[in-house]
Amino acid sequence: MSDNLIEIRDLSFTYGQRLVLKGINLTARRGQVIAIMGNSGCGKTTLLRLIGGAMKPTSGSLKVDGIEMGRIDQDALYQLRRRMGMLFQFGALFTDMSVFDNVAFQLREHTDLPESMIRDLVFMKLNAVGLRGAHDLMPSELSGGMSRRVALARSIALDPMLILYDEPFAGLDPISLGVTGNLIRRLTDTLGMTSIVVTHDVQESLKMVDYVYFVSEGVIEAEGTPAEIKASQLPYVHQFVHGEENGPVPFHYPAPDYAADLGLAA
Amino acid sequence: MMQALIGYIRGIGRRTVDRVWRMGVAARFFLLVLLHSGTSFRRFHLIIREIFTAGVLSLIIILVSGLFVGMVLGLQGYETLQTYGAEESLGVLVSLSLVRELGPVVAALLFASRAGSAITAEIGLMKATEQIAAMEMMAVDPIARVVAPRFWGAVISMPLLAALFSAMGVLGGYLVGVVLIGVDAGSFWSQMQAAVDFKEDIINGVIKSVVFGIAVTIIALFEGYDAPPTAEGVSRATTRTVVTSSLAILGLDFILTAFMFRGV
Numbered sequence: 001m002s003d004n005l006i007e008i009r010d011l012s013f014t015y016g017q018r019l020v021l022k023g024i025n026l027t028a029r030r031g032q033v034i035a036i037m038g039n040s041g042c043g044k045t046t047l048l049r050l051i052g053g054a055m056k057p058t059s060g061s062l063k064v065d066g067i068e069m070g071r072i073d074q075d076a077l078y079q080l081r082r083r084m085g086m087l088f089q090f091g092a093l094f095t096d097m098s099v100f101d102n103v104a105f106q107l108r109e110h111t112d113l114p115e116s117m118i119r120d121l122v123f124m125k126l127n128a129v130g131l132r133g134a135h136d137l138m139p140s141e142l143s144g145g146m147s148r149r150v151a152l153a154r155s156i157a158l159d160p161m162l163i164l165y166d167e168p169f170a171g172l173d174p175i176s177l178g179v180t181g182n183l184i185r186r187l188t189d190t191l192g193m194t195s196i197v198v199t200h201d202v203q204e205s206l207k208m209v210d211y212v213y214f215v216s217e218g219v220i221e222a223e224g225t226p227a228e229i230k231a232s233q234l235p236y237v238h239q240f241v242h243g244e245e246n247g248p249v250p251f252h253y254p255a256p257d258y259a260a261d262l263g264l265a266a
Numbered sequence: 267m268m269q270a271l272i273g274y275i276r277g278i279g280r281r282t283v284d285r286v287w288r289m290g291v292a293a294r295f296f297l298l299v300l301l302h303s304g305t306s307f308r309r310f311h312l313i314i315r316e317i318f319t320a321g322v323l324s325l326i327i328i329l330v331s332g333l334f335v336g337m338v339l340g341l342q343g344y345e346t347l348q349t350y351g352a353e354e355s356l357g358v359l360v361s362l363s364l365v366r367e368l369g370p371v372v373a374a375l376l377f378a379s380r381a382g383s384a385i386t387a388e389i390g391l392m393k394a395t396e397q398i399a400a401m402e403m404m405a406v407d408p409i410a411r412v413v414a415p416r417f418w419g420a421v422i423s424m425p426l427l428a429a430l431f432s433a434m435g436v437l438g439g440y441l442v443g444v445v446l447i448g449v450d451a452g453s454f455w456s457q458m459q460a461a462v463d464f465k466e467d468i469i470n471g472v473i474k475s476v477v478f479g480i481a482v483t484i485i486a487l488f489e490g491y492d493a494p495p496t497a498e499g500v501s502r503a504t505t506r507t508v509v510t511s512s513l514a515i516l517g518l519d520f521i522l523t524a525f526m527f528r529g530v
């Protein structure tokens with residue numbers, strides 16, 4: 001068993017004509033928490049989907065637990081996904097089930113556990129995200145941040161070896177944010193999981209992750225441990241860590257001249 | 267000029283190819299649903315749930331419409347039959363119209379707009395909110411878990427609803443013909459019993475409603491599953507479900523009737 005759970009080499013991906021990821025190299029060792037940061041639209045969600053096998057790389061190699069995802073067949077993919085959890089950017093809770101049933105979903109689909117044990121497991125997961133009391137609410141009765149925490153509980157229901165988190169901190173208040181950060185760290189350490197966290201929250205993630213990748217325009221612009229990132233003099237990293245508008249990262253989607261669009265050009 | 271003509275013909279060609287392509291995809295989808303039906307029968311409570319949402323919740327509209335259609339048949343039928351002095355045959359006219367045609371067809375049309383549109387909207391929204399993608403990420407096949415139970419729930423509900431529609435229609439015909447107008451109750455029922463054949467009429471009616479049920483449900487499921495994951499995409503898909511399945515019901519009805527009652 002290799003030390004690396006995820007190995008990505010020279011990965012590229014296109015949506016139709018559009019090259020979204022180019023020449024990505026990324027490694028995640030077992031037991032690590034890896035952060036992927038980058039400006040909006042740079043391809044972070046796309047990268048997570050590729051790791052989850054929802055799409056196949058256009059070129060390059062992407063290995064999860066030694067399995068090449070570009071050539072995996074449906075059965076093997078489903079087998080692998082039983083050991084993978086994914087937290088979707090917008091929660092993606094099943095709206096026709098209660099919070100309890102959402103968290104119990106995989107336990108019921110993939111195990112033959114008796115209902116009493118499922119109940120205990122679900123309450124444990126919900127307790128970990130602080131929402132045990134909300135177990136009989138429907139997803140429509142939850143706030144955005146609560147939905148995300150339920151989705152987090154759901155994604156860890158089967159104690160997977162790998163969890164992909166798409167912006168777990170978005171929409172959380174400072175308390176839940178800290179708790180969620182600690183939870184991700186603790187799950188990873190105690191259960192020997194590996195976590196890939198896509199996030200915009202530089203301060204929170206630098207506290208808890210082992211390694212950071214910065215993505216910009218589909219390429220990895222910088223990488224390093226939190227200490228290296230904090231000390232980095234790279235203009236890109238500096239701009240991101242300090243949240244400055246001016247720097248190498250364009251705030252604007254590529255556009256023609258502003259004055260011309262407003263009809264002010266001569 | 268020439269250019270525009272060529273462009274126009276190209277457009278027709280492309281649209282035709284697109285349609286045929288989509289039909290192929292839909293047929294493949296139908297096969298997949300059948301292949302993945304095993305799970306839903308082993309976990310029958312999933313189907314029961316869908317029988318409730320598709321069938322039981324459509325009861326009111328089916329029952330009320332059936333009653334009114336039957337009452338109108340009673341009125342109109344009486345007017346016509348009376349000119350030939352054959353008002354005793356009102357029961358035959360009402361029941362045959364309902365069991366052979368109106369029951370399966372009108373119930374299926376109502377079912378398409380009540381349950382079919384709901385199925386499309388629900389599945390389309392599940393897709394738009396990434397619930398389908400999330401299910402796939404949890405190694406659960408959405409065709410087996412979401413689509414197949416809905417298919418069977420609706421297909422089982424359809425003939426039952428059509429039968430109830432016909433029964434309510436007969437009741438409506440009785441209320442108007444016998445209770446209101448005063449046709450003889452004995453001949454109303456006895457002529458009906460004599461004229462309606464179990465195999466010819468009832469079974470054929472049931473076959474029709476099963477076929478319509480399959481057509482409506484697969485169209486509704488496919489439109490939902492294939493809808494672009496946006497609000498606009500889902501709303502268009504819902505409209506298409508109602509339009510396409512109504513046309514499919516009427517077209518299939520013509521074909522089935524030709525085979526069943528004319529022996530073409």
Ligand SMILES: Nc1ncnc2c1ncn2[C@@H]1O[C@H](COP(=O)(O)OP(=O)(O)OP(=O)(O)O)[C@@H](O)[C@H]1O
Binds near residue numbers: 047
């Ligand atoms: N289904 C799709 N079809 C075509 N292009 C897409 C599709 N999904 C995303 N894209 C494009 O791919 C690029 C990367 O999208 P992605 O969702 O990975 O960004 P992201 O880094 O997750 O952004 P955010 O931080 O805002 O979530 C975007 O520019 C987007 O326009």
Ligand SMILES: [Mg+2]
Binds near residue numbers: 044045046089166
């Ligand atoms: Mg994203």
